[in-house]
Amino acid sequence: MWVSGKSTAVPTPATFKLDPQSLVSDNSSSGQNQASNDSDGTTKGPLAVDYEIRKGDTLSEIFEEKDIPATLLQHILEADSEYLSLETLMPGKVLTFRYDDQHNLTELDLQLDPARKVSFVRQDDDSFVHQQVESKTHWESQILTGEIRGSFYASGMKAGLSEAQVASLSHLLKNKLNFRRDLRAGDAFAVMVGHEITQEDQATGHTRIEAVSLSRGKHVYNAFLYDDGNYYDENGESILPAFLRWPTTRHFRVSSPFNPKRLHPVTGRRAPHNGVDLATPTGTPVRSTGDGVVTRIGNHPYAGKYIDIDHNGSFETRYLHLSKIMVKRGERVKRGEKIALSGNTGRTTGPHLHFEFHVKGRPVNPLTADIPTAASVPRKDLASFKSQVHQQLALMRAATDPASLVATGPDQGSDTATN
Numbered sequence: 001m002w003v004s005g006k007s008t009a010v011p012t013p014a015t016f017k018l019d020p021q022s023l024v025s026d027n028s029s030s031g032q033n034q035a036s037n038d039s040d041g042t043t044k045g046p047l048a049v050d051y052e053i054r055k056g057d058t059l060s061e062i063f064e065e066k067d068i069p070a071t072l073l074q075h076i077l078e079a080d081s082e083y084l085s086l087e088t089l090m091p092g093k094v095l096t097f098r099y100d101d102q103h104n105l106t107e108l109d110l111q112l113d114p115a116r117k118v119s120f121v122r123q124d125d126d127s128f129v130h131q132q133v134e135s136k137t138h139w140e141s142q143i144l145t146g147e148i149r150g151s152f153y154a155s156g157m158k159a160g161l162s163e164a165q166v167a168s169l170s171h172l173l174k175n176k177l178n179f180r181r182d183l184r185a186g187d188a189f190a191v192m193v194g195h196e197i198t199q200e201d202q203a204t205g206h207t208r209i210e211a212v213s214l215s216r217g218k219h220v221y222n223a224f225l226y227d228d229g230n231y232y233d234e235n236g237e238s239i240l241p242a243f244l245r246w247p248t249t250r251h252f253r254v255s256s257p258f259n260p261k262r263l264h265p266v267t268g269r270r271a272p273h274n275g276v277d278l279a280t281p282t283g284t285p286v287r288s289t290g291d292g293v294v295t296r297i298g299n300h301p302y303a304g305k306y307i308d309i310d311h312n313g314s315f316e317t318r319y320l321h322l323s324k325i326m327v328k329r330g331e332r333v334k335r336g337e338k339i340a341l342s343g344n345t346g347r348t349t350g351p352h353l354h355f356e357f358h359v360k361g362r363p364v365n366p367l368t369a370d371i372p373t374a375a376s377v378p379r380k381d382l383a384s385f386k387s388q389v390h391q392q393l394a395l396m397r398a399a400t401d402p403a404s405l406v407a408t409g410p411d412q413g414s415d416t417a418t419n
């Protein structure tokens with residue numbers, strides 16, 4: 001998943017080189033840094049202590065080690081229940097504990113990637129408020145090319161694609177061709193991979209497939225990512241099935257609506273509700289609203305048993321308070337597939353299904369949002385879509401065969417339709 005940012009208008013594949021080292025934050029050392037020192041050397045004022053996450057760490061162990069009351073961790077987890085930012089503690093990432101003069105915890109920060117930081121800020125009543133800080137990013141494109149030698153998987157890996165990217169490509173083109181049966185040795189492919197980059201020129205680690213072109217004999221199979229997050233062929237026809245609106249076969253009463261500005265009934269502070277609550281009796285089958293990959297399952301003290309599903313990079317769905325999870329992490333699921341039974345786990349006032357839909361990293365109202373249910377690029381956007389396709393195809397062709405830069409006239413760019 002990644003959050004918006006501007007696409008670069010014209011990718012420059014020839015000059016873009018991704019340095020794998022740039023993915024590693026240089027702020028990886030643990031230690032203390034004091035905001036101010038007295039003349040006699042004793043610490044005064046706010047203190048920040050970094051903790052680098054190690055494999056197998058749990059928050060409760062870290063808090064215990066730091067002698068922070070468990071009740072504060074509970075309050076932090078409560079503030080995180082609409083975000084689940086602390087659910088995946090990636091080894092190497094840094095937690096920053098901030099204290100006041102009396103060594104009371106006042107804030108907990110987690111750097112999610114070079115562009116994103118979440119903070120949990122303590123309030124007077126000891127509850128915490130979740131804040132996310134994002135810096136500006138843009139996307140830079142890189143073109144990877146290869147030929148089929150052996151399986152598509154092996155050929156893709158050899159070209160420099162990640163395992164997840166090869167899986168996404170297979171998924172994108174699977175309705176057009178049978179990878180096992182149709183591909184021949186020597187068939188060529190080019191893939192445009194976008195990398196999210198901060199203004200300080202650091203890669204955030206988020207990538208996306210922006211275009212793919214696969215030539216099989218006289219046939220060319222293409223897929224292009226458009227602004228709406230969906231993939232289309234060169235004619236603007238959607239190549240993936242549309243999303244279902246509801247995660248249940250029946251429609252249930254909405255017991256609590258999507259509300260990013262919701263006020264907490266007790267504290268009166270802003271406490272967003274990032275999904276819709278559907279009044280499902282425990283045991284109601286829950287289905288994935290789109291084709292995707294299960295990225296996370298877990299059990300959260302407030303969110304209960306939950307599932308996160310990534311739908312080809314631009315979209316994510318989330319299902320909370322489940323009674324039974326029927327999928328595994330990493331599993332590919334189909335639209336409409338039963339993934340769980342609804343329940344009443346976590347902190348709830350009764351059985352229900354909390355369902356979220358995220359577009360480019362941001363929660364939207366799943367019942368009303370403009371999610372891709374359309375089968376093709378809207379007519380009014382077709383001209384700009386075709387001009388993007390034209391440009392991407394020319395760049396991919398140039399990367400595959402540098403000589404074609406000279407040989408290919410500007411008007412032949414879209415001459416690759418298979419029909």
Ligand SMILES: [Zn+2]
Pocket residue numbers: 256273275276277354355
């Ligand atoms: Zn809810």
